[in-house]
Amino acid sequence: MMYNTLARYYDALVKDDEATKAYVDWIESFHPGKKMLELACGSGEITERLARVGHRLDALDLSADMVEQAKQKDPERLIGFSVRDMLDLTGLPMYEAVVCLCDSFNYLLEKQDVARFFEQVAGHIEAGGLFFFDTHALDRLDEFADEFNETGAFEDGVQYQWSIMAEDDFVYQDFAFYLADGSVVQEHHMQRVYAPRFLEEALEPWFDIVSVTKDFDVEGIAAGEKYFFVCKRKRG
Ligand SMILES: C[S@@+](CC[C@H](N)C(=O)[O-])C[C@H]1O[C@@H](n2cnc3c(N)ncnc32)[C@H](O)[C@@H]1O
Structure with a gap:
């Protein structure tokens, strides 16, 4: 299992307030709707900040220990947390936006999981709604x-x-x-790290790509650590 003992120490190892703010500023700059789902929310640093800027959030993660850490940051219980696999979103409602952040996408190890993941996400975003995710770059x-x-x-x-x-x-x-x-x-x-071209093709049945940037602010597929995708759910 992953994110058991690590859940206890995750924030001590990787917590970065500046990066959390950059993620939220990036998302907010596209004016997503208020009703949002976060996939693989982890210890809830970004989740909590998204709730603080006014989003009505559901948030899920495969690791019960990570969800427990995240819940402790939400004493007012504003966020609907659950422990579940982001590859099966059955029973969840529709959202104006879905986010999957901080390398979580890279835990999908098979190309067919990526296709299934995009289909699941698409099934829970209203037409015209936005899907935000980042992924390790090939570099x-x-x-x-x-x-x-x-x-x-x-x-x-x-x-x-x-x-x-x-x-x-x-x-x-x-x-x-x-x-x-x-x-x-x-x-x-x-x-697993996927080529951007593969991701663009896998997104195509469900989403129009609004923006791809390297490390938040460099347009296009340039050399760097991560790519940031903003996708719009196609109509129909
Ligand atoms: C690198 S952490 C990122 C956590 C969080 N998004 C953040 O911003 O810090 C990756 C998270 O993905 C979760 N995860 C991995 N595979 C998953 C899956 N299939 N469904 C849901 N969560 C998953 C892990 O449990 C872990 O909490």
């Missing part, structure tokens, strides 16, 4: 061809090792947590 595969390693300790004394490496189309992340009782917990994560 990430080169960046992590040389293994990245980080070690450190959290405030509670738990130590960790984090390594990232890429092979073929895949990015592998391995975490080891050295707990106070002497046990070691490991998590292995796998993400």
